[in-house]
Amino acid sequence: xxxxxxxxxxxxxxxxxxxxxxxxxxxxxxxxxxxxxxxxxxxxxxxxxxxxxxxxxxxxxxxxxxxxxxxxxxxxxxxxxxxxxxxxxxxxxxxxxxxxxxxxxxxxxxxxxxxxxxxxxxxxxxxxxxxxxxxxxxxxxxxxxxxxxxxxxxxxxxxxxxxxxxxxxxxxxxxxxxxxxxxxxxxxxxxxxxxxxxxxxxxxxxxxxxxxxxxxxxxxxxxxxxxxxxxxxxxxxxxxxxxxxxxxxxxxxxxxx
Amino acid sequence: xxxxxxxxxxxxxxxxxxxxxxxxxxxxxxxxxxxxxxxxxxxxxxxxxxxxxxxxxxxxxxxxxxxxxxxxxxxxxxxxxxxxxxxxxxxxxxxxxxxxxxxxxxxxxxxxxxxxxxxxxxxxxxxxxxxxxxxxxxxxxxxxxxxxxxxxxxxxxxxxxxxxxxxxxxxxxxxxxxxxxxxxxxxxxxxxxxxxxxxxxxxxxxxxxxxxxxxxxxxxxxxxxxxxxxxxxxxxxxxxxxxxxxxxxxxxxxxxxxxx
Numbered sequence: 356x357x358x359x360x361x362x363x364x365x366x367x368x369x370x371x372x373x374x375x376x377x378x379x380x381x382x383x384x385x386x387x388x389x390x391x392x393x394x395x396x397x398x399x400x401x402x403x404x405x406x407x408x409x410x411x412x413x414x415x416x417x418x419x420x421x422x423x424x425x426x427x428x429x430x431x432x433x434x435x436x437x438x439x440x441x442x443x444x445x446x447x448x449x450x451x452x453x454x455x456x457x458x459x460x461x462x463x464x465x466x467x468x469x470x471x472x473x474x475x476x477x478x479x480x481x482x483x484x485x486x487x488x489x490x491x492x493x494x495x496x497x498x499x500x501x502x503x504x505x506x507x508x509x510x511x512x513x514x515x516x517x518x519x520x521x522x523x524x525x526x527x528x529x530x531x532x533x534x535x536x537x538x539x540x541x542x543x544x545x546x547x548x549x550x551x552x553x554x555x556x557x558x559x560x561x562x563x564x565x566x567x568x569x570x571x572x573x574x575x576x577x578x579x580x581x582x583x584x585x586x587x588x589x590x591x592x593x594x595x596x597x598x599x600x601x602x603x604x605x606x607x608x609x610x611x612x
Numbered sequence: 613x614x615x616x617x618x619x620x621x622x623x624x625x626x627x628x629x630x631x632x633x634x635x636x637x638x639x640x641x642x643x644x645x646x647x648x649x650x651x652x653x654x655x656x657x658x659x660x661x662x663x664x665x666x667x668x669x670x671x672x673x674x675x676x677x678x679x680x681x682x683x684x685x686x687x688x689x690x691x692x693x694x695x696x697x698x699x700x701x702x703x704x705x706x707x708x709x710x711x712x713x714x715x716x717x718x719x720x721x722x723x724x725x726x727x728x729x730x731x732x733x734x735x736x737x738x739x740x741x742x743x744x745x746x747x748x749x750x751x752x753x754x755x756x757x758x759x760x761x762x763x764x765x766x767x768x769x770x771x772x773x774x775x776x777x778x779x780x781x782x783x784x785x786x787x788x789x790x791x792x793x794x795x796x797x798x799x800x801x802x803x804x805x806x807x808x809x810x811x812x813x814x815x816x817x818x819x820x821x822x823x824x825x826x827x828x829x830x831x832x833x834x835x836x837x838x839x840x841x842x843x844x845x846x847x848x849x850x851x852x853x854x855x856x857x858x859x860x861x862x863x864x865x866x867x868x869x870x871x872x
Contacts, residue, residue: 439726446732454725467711468697474704482870608868610740 363584365389365412370580373402377410386413386425386433390585392539393444393601394432395578399535400451402574404458416598428612430600445477448532462532473526476519476533480540481611483512488540489605491551492592506552513558520561523568530572538575541566545582546589621847623647623670628838631660635668642667644680646689647838648845650797651702651861655690657793658709660832662716686872688860703735706790720790731784734777734791738798739871741770746798747865749809750852764811771816778819781826788830796827800837804849 366374366389377385385401385408387394401408413422418429426433426442433442434450441450452463463470491505516537521527524534544566547553555563569575591597601611624632624647635643643659643666645652659666671680676687684691684700691700692708699708710721721728749763774795777783783791802824805811813821827833838845851857861871 436726439730441726441729441733443733443736446729446736449732450725450729453728467708468694468699470711471699471704471708474707475699475701478701478704482872486870610744610870612740 362390362587363580364414366580367584368579368581369577373398373577374410374412377408379409381407381409382437383408384411384435385409386411386422386431386435388413388431389580390588391431392543393430395539395542395575396444396535397432397434397447397451398578399538399572399574400448400462400532402577403460403462403530403535404451404455406451406455406458428600430612445481445536448535452532460529462530462535464526464529464531469526473532476516476525477536479512479516480533480536484509484516484537485540486605486611487512488544488547489592489601491547491553492589493595493597493602493605494551495595496550502551509547509553510558513562517559517562517565520565522561523565525565534569534572538569538572542570542575542579543589546593550593622672624838626838627835631656631835632668632670635666637667639665639667640695641665642669642693644669644671644683644689644691644693646671648848649689650801651688652690653797653800653836654702654793655692655705655709656836657796657830657832658706658720658790660835661718661720661788661793662709662713664709664713664716686860688872703739703794706793710790718787720788720793722784722789727784731790734774734783735794737770737774738791738795742767742774742795743798744865744871745770746802746805747852747861749805749811750849751855751857751862751865752809753855754808760809764809767805767811768816771820775817775820775823778823781823783823788827792827792830796830796833799824800828800833801849804853808853 365371370389374389383406385397387398387410389412400406413419413431413433422433423429425435425440428442430442432444432447433440434447435441436450436454441447448462452461463473487505487509491502491509494502494505496502516525516533519525524530526533544553544555548555555566588597592602595606597603604611623629628647632647641664643655645656645668647670658664671677671689671691680691681687683693683698686700688700690702690705691698692705693699694708694712699705706720710719721731745763745766749760749767752759752763754760774783774791779785782788802811802813806813813824848857852862855866857863864871
């Protein structure tokens with residue numbers, strides 16, 4: 356049975372409206388999995404900047420031929436821009452800044468040092484926060500010690516980021532790439548809250564406030580689907596049986612592809 | 613107990629030593645580097661390619677000194693202090709140098725957005741698929757024949773994917789770009805796997821050996837190399853070969869965690 360046989364095939368809720376508004380062919384075709392947090396990063400940026408795009412739903416578990424020609428890794432998100440294929444969520448975020456500089460807001464500052472600072476903290480999210488988050492979700496609740504360790508590692512990783520937050524967003528008043536990069540995981544932390552004892556308040560002062568600011572941003576709400584539709588997928592993560600490339604990599608101790 | 617590599621040769625040698633001595637004056641940019649570190653060398657190569665004025669400061673990341681931890685809380689090389697502000701992470705630094713010194717030629721990233729994305733995709737491939745696999749191969753013990761063959765094949769596969777994208781003498785054609793700078797420190801060090809893990813450039817595929825030779829003989833690469841003084845680097849590589857390397861990268865690979 357394919358891993359996504361049971362999963363709802365399309366976006367729902369507000370995300371469905373957004374999909375419906377982006378059905379016309381454009382210079383940019385956005386290949387996305389409605390449930391993928393990596394896809395959602397790029398979707399948020401597209402919505403923030405009001406870039407014209409055509410939304411195409413892809414099931415990354417199905418590895419369809421035509422999509423493998425766009426992204427040989429067969430993973431979402433991916434983009435086709437004037438005939439050229441681009442993939443990797445972080446590469447795509449930089450691409451949108453490069454290719455659409457007049458579409459505001461610019462999500463990267465113009466100052467070279469500030470740009471570097473954004474990239475340092477994006478790197479921290481990738482290397483430390485996301486793997487810790489996934490490990491926590493996949494740790495089984497009967498393994499109390501492992502669970503506690505995983506949860507503390509996750510808190511530590513978030514605290515390092517929290518120390519850098521200027522408020523209300525990472526860089527202060529402006530919503531920037533660091534916020535975009537972490538927002539999909541913040542939106543999904545209810546899974547760890549309900550099943551792994553995670554509490555935003557336990558991260559430290561200000562984290563709950565920051566998380567709320569991020570998850571209620573309009574571009575985030577517009578790209579979020581109904582929770583009940585994605586539960587079957589999170590159940591797999593919670594049982595330690597998730598079949599995404601990211602989950603398999605975490606279990607194998609390899610980089611998330 | 614002394615830190616694992618406290619008996620490491622403390623400074624660059626050979627041509628790299630000349631380069632170090634040419635960069636002793638204070639500048640807007642201070643470059644904190646470990647002479648033996650491939651991650652440091654990426655940034656060093658770009659500084660040399662672009663002729664950016666910098667002051668070179670040697671750090672030993674195995675012996676994390678207080679003042680350096682203030683620059684980079686992770687205590688890792690490479691790091692830069694630019695007009696009083698600290699920046700670290702080799703790939704972040706490469707992008708920073710392009711952003712901060714646009715008039716220093718060559719530009720190592722193309723100006724076209726799709727071409728820049730293409731560079732970043734293959735830099736990402738090197739970071740995720742080539743470097744960790746290369747390190748795993750070096751650390752796999754020779755008595756574990758199956759594991760060794762698997763590791764070697766994984767490295768060949770990862771290199772082949774990159775090789776398929778090479779357009780000319782360099783990755784992007786005739787111009788040296790960031791992808792070349794990002795991989796060349798590992799190409800320079802592949803003699804370790806060649807001598808001890810049966811790695812052969814020819815076994816990657818047609819063109820790989822030529823590409824490797826083209827980038828490793830580039831002047832900016834030669835000027836930042838102490839590795840030719842192979843006996844100085846041997847103490848480190850012996851730890852990798854023995855499976856007990858103490859770099860953060862090696863520890864991460866062993867633990868199945870991202871290279872910090």
